[in-house]
Amino acid sequence: MxxxxxxxxxxxxxxxxxxxxxxxxxxxxxxxxxxxxxxxxxxxxxxxxxxxxxxxxxxxxxxxxxxxxxxxxxxxxxxxxxxxxxxxxxxxxxxxxxxxxxxxxKDRLNRVAVSAAVGAGAPGVVVASSGNHGASAAAYAARAGLPAIVLTSADSPPAVQSFVRAYGARVLTVPAAERWPLMRQIVDRLGYHPVSNLTVTHTxxxxxxxxxxxxxxxxxxxxxxxxxxxxxxxxxxxxxxxxxxxxxxxxxxxxxxxxxxxxxxxxxxxxxxxxxxxxxxxxxxxxxxxxxxxxxxxxxxxxxxxxxxxxxxxxxxxxxxxxxxxxxxxxxxxxxxxxxxxxxxxxxxxxxxxxxxxxxxxxxxxxxxxxxxxxxxxxxxxxxxxxxxxx
Amino acid sequence: MxxxxxxxxxxxxxxxxxxxxxxxxxxxxxxxxxxxxxxxxxxxxxxxxxxxxxxxxxxxxxxxxxxxxxxxxxxxxxxxxxxxxxxxxxxxxxxxxxxxxxxxxKDRLNRVAVSAAVGAGAPGVVVASSGNHGASAAAYAARAGLPAIVLTSADSPPAVQSFVRAYGARVLTVPAAERWPLMRQIVDRLGYHPVSNLTVTHTxxxxxxxxxxxxxxxxxxxxxxxxxxxxxxxxxxxxxxxxxxxxxxxxxxxxxxxxxxxxxxxxxxxxxxxxxxxxxxxxxxxxxxxxxxxxxxxxxxxxxxxxxxxxxxxxxxxxxxxxxxxxxxxxxxxxxxxxxxxxxxxxxxxxxxxxxxxxxxxxxxxxxxxxxxxxxxxxxxxxxxxxxxxx
Missing domain, CATH: 3.40.50.1100 (Rossmann fold)
Structure with missing residues (x-):
């Protein structure tokens, strides 16, 4: 079946x-x-x-x-x-x-997107997110044995910040406007696989x-x-x-x-x-x-x-x-x-x-x-x- | 089956x-x-x-x-x-x-214990708990249309206090030593069904x-x-x-x-x-x-x-x-x-x-x-x- x-x-x-x-x-x-x-x-x-x-x-x-x-x-x-x-x-x-x-x-998405990172042979996963998506990506990356970088902003709730950090990802809290340029650099220079958006309208x-x-x-x-x-x-x-x-x-x-x-x-x-x-x-x-x-x-x-x-x-x-x-x-x-x-x-x-x-x-x-x-x-x-x- | x-x-x-x-x-x-x-x-x-x-x-x-x-x-x-x-x-x-x-x-227990309250014709449910048990009992009571009283103590984490309160139960924060005497009164005088312990060693x-x-x-x-x-x-x-x-x-x-x-x-x-x-x-x-x-x-x-x-x-x-x-x-x-x-x-x-x-x-x-x-x-x-x- x-x-x-x-x-x-x-x-x-x-x-x-x-x-x-x-x-x-x-x-x-x-x-x-x-x-x-x-x-x-x-x-x-x-x-x-x-x-x-x-x-x-x-x-x-x-x-x-x-x-x-x-x-x-x-x-x-x-x-x-x-x-x-x-x-x-x-x-x-x-x-x-x-x-x-x-x-x-978000776990449904991240099972598939982190699988793509593994399948593409990426050395890690990067995601920009203030909450559920970031934590979920971190959890699936951890389960798959891949390092993860989560770019988050300071305005997410305190409990959610603990959540995003729990899975051992590298969590960087940066001003919202700086998240996407930094993610672009991490993709281009470190070869990390992005599991959130990089484009002018959302793809x-x-x-x-x-x-x-x-x-x-x-x-x-x-x-x-x-x-x-x-x-x-x-x-x-x-x-x-x-x-x-x-x-x-x-x-x-x-x-x-x-x-x-x-x-x-x-x-x-x-x-x-x-x-x-x-x-x-x-x-x-x-x-x-x-x-x-x-x-x-x-x-x-x-x-x-x-x-x-x-x-x-x-x-x-x-x-x-x-x-x-x-x-x-x-x-x-x-x-x-x-x-x-x-x-x-x-x-x-x-x-x-x-x-x-x-x-x-x-x-x-x-x-x-x-x-x-x-x-x-x-x-x-x-x-x-x-x-x-x-x- | x-x-x-x-x-x-x-x-x-x-x-x-x-x-x-x-x-x-x-x-x-x-x-x-x-x-x-x-x-x-x-x-x-x-x-x-x-x-x-x-x-x-x-x-x-x-x-x-x-x-x-x-x-x-x-x-x-x-x-x-x-x-x-x-x-x-x-x-x-x-x-x-x-x-x-x-x-x-705790949800497995509370499906059964709140069912007992309903089956016994109780007018409500009472529970002494600082966390998971209280919130779960409140959720099942809410689902069953029964009022619930949760006796909690002040030392539970802030997020858990929001959790316990979320389901619309009456939540009373009382000193730990006062929880069981008060629960006993609520059982004896209001006829509420207790879904946590009342006895000298736990039953x-x-x-x-x-x-x-x-x-x-x-x-x-x-x-x-x-x-x-x-x-x-x-x-x-x-x-x-x-x-x-x-x-x-x-x-x-x-x-x-x-x-x-x-x-x-x-x-x-x-x-x-x-x-x-x-x-x-x-x-x-x-x-x-x-x-x-x-x-x-x-x-x-x-x-x-x-x-x-x-x-x-x-x-x-x-x-x-x-x-x-x-x-x-x-x-x-x-x-x-x-x-x-x-x-x-x-x-x-x-x-x-x-x-x-x-x-x-x-x-x-x-x-x-x-x-x-x-x-x-x-x-x-x-x-x-x-x-x-x-x-």
């Missing part, structure tokens, strides 16, 4: 007729179609005719290797990523991605969203059908695009007959994908206002998200921090403590106010431990309290 | 010939055998003749309901607990219990360790065999006893032919189970010195742990904070960031220095986010750094 990777080439999202060999991963975006203003990403193409549809009969569980035929080669060992539960909460289906090895969805790692595809495969198994809509917290839209691609593959392979509408759930303080769609552009860059949803607070968007929204008939939905806080609290009061950014799916579903003819899935990307307000409250000690004080 | 609970009665661990009806759960220990010095716990007995051995053929996955015949009735809804990965790290098999709904093993909830049994069932499936040894971070030894009971059931049902040696991994600052075994007593209370392993720092032990150690041919192993830190770092440098207490399994395995004729499992109970030193380090911002600074 499993088997080797059937990945055959990289293909440009700027012009799907343009292909490139699978190796090396083109970490600078499509060299043929990108311009000075818009960088086009690449995706991975497979020998789909050789996929055994029985692949989708297997139970949901940890380790992406179960989907190996439809992933790039997995050279990096697993930490048991994926196989996360789907829970009915607050009237929707919530995919609890906090149940991954480093407690966010990221060409293999990265392939890891997120597995969420679509799992949802199809867990629901027994294709959902009508998927709401994804959206920063650079790698998650949104990856999940969308997974559903298109299920349809292409004849396993499913439909695909969901995809919703990019962006903080109202920014929203580059909302802007790009509104202005009918391939990608956009926006001013970013203040928001506590730091995990999805991105001024720079990319073409992947625009493609997922257009091709699926979905929309970008902007949500305020107030709406995020309310959704986060409602999830917590039903037993799920998610990061503020992770509540964007439920918040956007509510704001959209649209009903769907089928299951609605909200992706909850990460754990509540990673928020800015964690650990801020000091407990007041009550002495001599009795039950009467509780009445 | 699944089906209703086959639980039939509560049975005394003080004298196995003494049984009680299954309901109500006897939350004050065995009323027949306990003395002023030693409280004896109860366990749950099943109609084992009616268990279909095919129960153990099902895949490992979330939701304890898959093991329903061998659990007390599950009246509380799932949060997707259990089904955690087993990873080969540092020469042992590590069961990563940080992959539970509130990122610790805890009579149904609680049943949730931990599922770890044994999962390990048997994941390894394809019974491990030779299981190392469990040990505070009150509910985990140790529960896992042991699960293996004895597999043997009793003819599914397995052996059972592992069980190792209680206690902080050297305390160690009531090491003391009880050394002095051949049913349970012990010790002085507790300083340790950062707060999740397993218990002066009060119980009879469950003593039974698991004696009956399995295992031992209690005391580990220092230094040994814990080293084990925690070694796990993190291979991609697993665990709580200091969670590293007790690996630390004790190393200290014991014994080789086994079969797989060795270390239970990693919880996530690194919950430690005392999380968020303490402040990042120094480097400006103008170049790649040359890295060489």
């Amino acid at each position: 499993n088997g080797p990777s059937l990945a055959v080439r990289q293909r440009s999202l700027g012009d799907p007729s343009i292909g490139f060999p699978l190796w090396p991963p083109l970490v600078n975006g499509c060299p043929a179609t990108s311009t000075a203003e818009i960088a086009y990403p690449l995706e991975v193409d497979y020998d789909y005719d050789r996929v055994d549809p029985a692949l989708f009969d297997q139970p949901v569980g940890p380790d992406l290797a179960r989907w190996a035929p439809l992933l790039p080669p997995l050279h990096a060992p697993t930490l048991g990523e994926g196989g996360t539960p789907l829970l009915e909460v607050a009237g929707v289906h919530v995919k609890d991605e906090s149940r991954n090895p480093t407690w966010s969805h 990221g790692h060409p293999f990265g969203p392939e890891g997120y595809k597995t969420i679509a495969y799992e949802l199809f198994r867990q629901l027994g059908t294709v959902p009508a809509a998927v709401f994804a917290p959206t920063g650079y839209a790698e998650l949104l695009y990856g999940v969308w691609k997974g559903f298109t593959e299920l349809r292409r392979l004849g396993v499913a007959t439909s695909a969901p509408r995809m919703y990019a759930c962006e903080p109202a303080a920014g929203g580059p994908h909302a802007r790009a769609v509104a202005e009918d552009r391939p990608a956009a860059i926006v001013e970013l206002g203040p928001t506590d949803a730091y995990a999805i607070a991105c001024p720079v968007g990319g073409h992947r998200g625009v493609r997922a929204l257009r091709d699926s008939g979905g929309e970008a939905v902007l949500v305020t921090d107030g709406e995020l806080r309310e959704a986060r609290q409602d999830l917590a009061r039903q037993g799920l403590w998610v990061e503020l950014s992770s509540a964007a799916g439920l918040a956007a579903h509510r704001r959209l106010g649209r009903s769907f003819d089928g299951p609605v899935v909200c992706l909850a990307t990460s754990s509540g431990f990673k928020d800015l307000d964690v650990g801020r409250e000091r407990a007041e000690v009550l002495t001599g309290a009795t039950v009467d004080d509780l009445l | 699944n089906g209703p609970s086959l639980a039939v009665r509560q049975r005394s661990l003080g004298d196995p010939s003494i049984g009680f009806p299954l309901w109500p759960p006897l939350v004050n220990g065995c009323p027949a055998t306990s003395t002023a010095e030693i409280a004896y716990p109860l366990e749950v007995d099943y109609d084992y003749d009616r268990v279909d051995p095919a129960l153990f053929d099902q895949p490992v996955g979330p939701d304890l309901a898959r093991w329903a015949p061998l659990l007390p009735p599950l009246h509380a809804p799932t949060l997707g607990e259990g089904g955690t990965p087993l990873l080969e790290v540092a020469g042992v098999h590590v069961k990563d219990e940080s992959r539970n709904p509130t990122w610790s093993h 805890g909830h009579p149904f609680g360790p049943e949730g931990y049994k599922t770890i044994a069932y999962e390990l048997f499936r994941q390894l394809g065999t019974v491990p030779a040894a299981v190392f469990a971070p040990t505070g009150y030894a509910e985990l140790l006893y529960g896992v042991w009971k699960g293996f004895t059931e597999l043997r009793r049902l003819g599914v397995a032919t052996s059972a592992p040696r069980m190792y209680a991994c206690e902080p050297a600052a305390g160690g009531p189970h090491a003391r009880a075994v050394a002095e051949d007593r049913p349970a012990a209370i010790v002085e507790l010195g300083p340790t950062d392993a707060y999740a397993i720092a218990c002066p009060v032990g119980g009879h469950r742990g003593v039974r698991a150690l004696r009956d399995s041919g295992g031992e209690a192993v005391l580990v220092t904070d230094g040994e814990l830190r080293e084990a925690r770092q070694d796990l993190a440098r291979q991609g697993l960031w665990v709580e200091l207490s969670s590293a007790a399994g690996l630390a004790a395995h190393r200290r014991l220095g014994r080789s086994f004729d079969g797989p060795v499992v270390c239970l990693a109970t919880s996530s690194g986010f919950k430690d005392l030193d999380v968020g303490r380090e402040r990042a120094e911002v480097l400006t103008g750094a170049t790649v040359d600074d890295l060489l």
Whole structure:
């Protein structure tokens, strides 16, 4: 049922007729179609005719290797990523991605992207990130025995700074504007493999969203059908695009007959994908206002998200921090403590106010431990309290 | 394959010939055998003749309901607990219990204990805990629609205090010595169901360790065999006893032919189970010195742990904070960031220095986010750094 990777080439999202060999991963975006203003990403193409549809009969569980035929080669060992539960909460289906090895969805991407680093023979991995992505990349690099450099900024929460440092990576806290130039130097001079973005609009790692595809495969198994809509917290839209691609593959392979509408759930303080769609552009860059949803607070968007929204008939939905806080609290009061950014799916579903003819899935990307307000409250000690004080 | 609970009665661990009806759960220990010095716990007995051995053929996955015949009735809804990965790290098999709904093993207990509260018709749940147990109980109570009161102390880490408060429970921070008298009042006067201990030596909830049994069932499936040894971070030894009971059931049902040696991994600052075994007593209370392993720092032990150690041919192993830190770092440098207490399994395995004729499992109970030193380090911002600074 499993088997080797059937990945055959990289293909440009700027012009799907343009292909490139699978190796090396083109970490600078499509060299043929990108311009000075818009960088086009690449995706991975497979020998789909050789996929055994029985692949989708297997139970949901940890380790992406179960989907190996439809992933790039997995050279990096697993930490048991994926196989996360789907829970009915607050009237929707919530995919609890906090149940991954480093407690966010990023582990799916990093199993694949660090595998690319190993496969490319890189001496190390470099990533620019203030949180989940950096820690996850560090964990997978550690598991694979590769050194890692994480370029982070000082504004991430204290607990998250401990998290990023825990896995033994070299962590450099630098001003935000200096992160990308420094990453470029580390790539060019040390030969480290970048697992975050290097281009003017976001392209990221060409293999990265392939890891997120597995969420679509799992949802199809867990629901027994294709959902009508998927709401994804959206920063650079790698998650949104990856999940969308997974559903298109299920349809292409004849396993499913439909695909969901995809919703990019962006903080109202920014929203580059909302802007790009509104202005009918391939990608956009926006001013970013203040928001506590730091995990999805991105001024720079990319073409992947625009493609997922257009091709699926979905929309970008902007949500305020107030709406995020309310959704986060409602999830917590039903037993799920998610990061503020992770509540964007439920918040956007509510704001959209649209009903769907089928299951609605909200992706909850990460754990509540990673928020800015964690650990801020000091407990007041009550002495001599009795039950009467509780009445 | 699944089906209703086959639980039939509560049975005394003080004298196995003494049984009680299954309901109500006897939350004050065995009323027949306990003395002023030693409280004896109860366990749950099943109609084992009616268990279909095919129960153990099902895949490992979330939701304890898959093991329903061998659990007390599950009246509380799932949060997707259990089904955690087993990873080969540092020469042992590590069961990563940080992959539970509130990122610790406690979710297995609380699915069962909060179910008991629902089944008993209690108007709420009360728990005394500084961390994982309190947050987990609050989450399951929230999911079940029951109010919860958590009695906590001021010395838990700031991030953990946010965690415990997140699920909407009433959290009271009281001096440690006042927690149990206040809990007693809440039980007696409000009728709240206690999901932590009320007795002189530890007995805890009579149904609680049943949730931990599922770890044994999962390990048997994941390894394809019974491990030779299981190392469990040990505070009150509910985990140790529960896992042991699960293996004895597999043997009793003819599914397995052996059972592992069980190792209680206690902080050297305390160690009531090491003391009880050394002095051949049913349970012990010790002085507790300083340790950062707060999740397993218990002066009060119980009879469950003593039974698991004696009956399995295992031992209690005391580990220092230094040994814990080293084990925690070694796990993190291979991609697993665990709580200091969670590293007790690996630390004790190393200290014991014994080789086994079969797989060795270390239970990693919880996530690194919950430690005392999380968020303490402040990042120094480097400006103008170049790649040359890295060489």
